[in-house]
Amino acid sequence: MTGINKNKQNLKELIDTNDFVEHVSVDCVIFGFHKDTLKVLLLKYHDLDLWSVPGGFIFNDENLNDAAARTLYERTHLSDVFLEQFYTFGDIKRTENNTHQKLLENKNIEVDKNHWIYQRFISVGYCALIDYTLTYTFPDSFNEVCQWFNISELPNMAFDHKEMIEKGLLYLRKNIDYQVMGSNLLPDKFTMKELQHLYEAILGEPLRRNNFQRKILSMNILERLEKHFTGSANKAPYLYRFLEGSEIKQSDFDK
Amino acid sequence: MTGINKNKQNLKELIDTNDFVEHVSVDCVIFGFHKDTLKVLLLKYHDLDLWSVPGGFIFNDENLNDAAARTLYERTHLSDVFLEQFYTFGDIKRTENNTHQKLLENKNIEVDKNHWIYQRFISVGYCALIDYTLTYTFPDSFNEVCQWFNISELPNMAFDHKEMIEKGLLYLRKNIDYQVMGSNLLPDKFTMKELQHLYEAILGEPLRRNNFQRKILSMNILERLEKHFTGSANKAPYLYRFLEGSEIKQSDFDK
Numbered sequence: 001m002t003g004i005n006k007n008k009q010n011l012k013e014l015i016d017t018n019d020f021v022e023h024v025s026v027d028c029v030i031f032g033f034h035k036d037t038l039k040v041l042l043l044k045y046h047d048l049d050l051w052s053v054p055g056g057f058i059f060n061d062e063n064l065n066d067a068a069a070r071t072l073y074e075r076t077h078l079s080d081v082f083l084e085q086f087y088t089f090g091d092i093k094r095t096e097n098n099t100h101q102k103l104l105e106n107k108n109i110e111v112d113k114n115h116w117i118y119q120r121f122i123s124v125g126y127c128a129l130i131d132y133t134l135t136y137t138f139p140d141s142f143n144e145v146c147q148w149f150n151i152s153e154l155p156n157m158a159f160d161h162k163e164m165i166e167k168g169l170l171y172l173r174k175n176i177d178y179q180v181m182g183s184n185l186l187p188d189k190f191t192m193k194e195l196q197h198l199y200e201a202i203l204g205e206p207l208r209r210n211n212f213q214r215k216i217l218s219m220n221i222l223e224r225l226e227k228h229f230t231g232s233a234n235k236a237p238y239l240y241r242f243l244e245g246s247e248i249k250q251s252d253f254d255k
Numbered sequence: 256m257t258g259i260n261k262n263k264q265n266l267k268e269l270i271d272t273n274d275f276v277e278h279v280s281v282d283c284v285i286f287g288f289h290k291d292t293l294k295v296l297l298l299k300y301h302d303l304d305l306w307s308v309p310g311g312f313i314f315n316d317e318n319l320n321d322a323a324a325r326t327l328y329e330r331t332h333l334s335d336v337f338l339e340q341f342y343t344f345g346d347i348k349r350t351e352n353n354t355h356q357k358l359l360e361n362k363n364i365e366v367d368k369n370h371w372i373y374q375r376f377i378s379v380g381y382c383a384l385i386d387y388t389l390t391y392t393f394p395d396s397f398n399e400v401c402q403w404f405n406i407s408e409l410p411n412m413a414f415d416h417k418e419m420i421e422k423g424l425l426y427l428r429k430n431i432d433y434q435v436m437g438s439n440l441l442p443d444k445f446t447m448k449e450l451q452h453l454y455e456a457i458l459g460e461p462l463r464r465n466n467f468q469r470k471i472l473s474m475n476i477l478e479r480l481e482k483h484f485t486g487s488a489n490k491a492p493y494l495y496r497f498l499e500g501s502e503i504k505q506s507d508f509d510k
Contacts (some may be wrong), residue, residue, distance in 0.1 A: 023279060064346065091319065
């Protein structure tokens, strides 16, 4: 993967470089699933009550999709995860609030007013699905905190990032099949109840237990394993795992 | 629609302007349907045996999606048609063959070697569905011919435009529902056979007549009209039309 180790931690160095494709950025809506809730990974800007999805610029010698993978890697240290383009955001007004200028002023970094960082950006939106239990998060030089939020309880968002998350979720609902969502968002072994809760969280509506179970079992994508014994035994549920070959990281469309 | 009348016909003027967002372009894969065949609208570059899908740049004061609509309008003089983003193409190598340089040299237009037109472009791909019978085509100052091609018989394509058309077709198959495809690609009235041939052309495989007819009628999206009498009467087929409200020009996702 080109450029994966190119993270420039020094903000001033990042701004002064001519290494980036100007006017274009990538942004990653990173979905995780924890305690029956669908979550997104957000960054808080230094000294501003403003959050954003992890994003970055594209090096001149880097493929667009590799820039998205690098951005994801820099925030999670995970590679080889499900990552797919879903929409490119290019309204004139999307960067009008000049968040970059406020950030740089807060850090007392002087940048020429005509610098590309102050101009319009067209941003390519990606959505990533990651196993929440595997994840540690890493803020960058623009940001002080990197944190998971419930999709229904988002904080104050920068740019058009609220709309980005909404569109990313719509994309997930419409385009990603059950198997891909489950195998990327859940741990290796899970109960039928956990799987159902995942799909309910993504669809934003309850599913009937019997219907769900019948439908998912008829798809022949699950392998039934041992029983899941916790403290209260007796009616312990079975654990399941996706059958070999079902851990699709990338849809056919993106190959 | 912003910028729809901004077509700069003069090539030199277009190149010298500072009005565009540098390093970004839009490209439109325009699908039409004629004589049982799915077609795309292509442009031939001046003095080069090289064709491309209609594309253009984005004015600084123009929304990305409006730039795509303008590009489509400039080549077809059609507005308010189905037009949807499907993928953003950003590999480093996609513009390496320097088609722009050859074009400008052919026209004896001198442009500084460091001009953005010679640099890398990230291109946002759109697909459009238009009624072939309504269309007249209009070349621009880069191109001498604007012509329909069968998707299975493409000429020598510039940049990564062959891949663009393939991805556009995959997108059509996977994401656009039957009703949207039919109501945008067919004339107002059509026979069941014509409708079946359209879906076969898009899917690239034959469908069983009885199954197809049963499925499409069960969707309750068609209105049956008068019989379609041609020369040989007797077994004249019925004409159909999509029911009111079914002419969806844009998917929910793109709103």
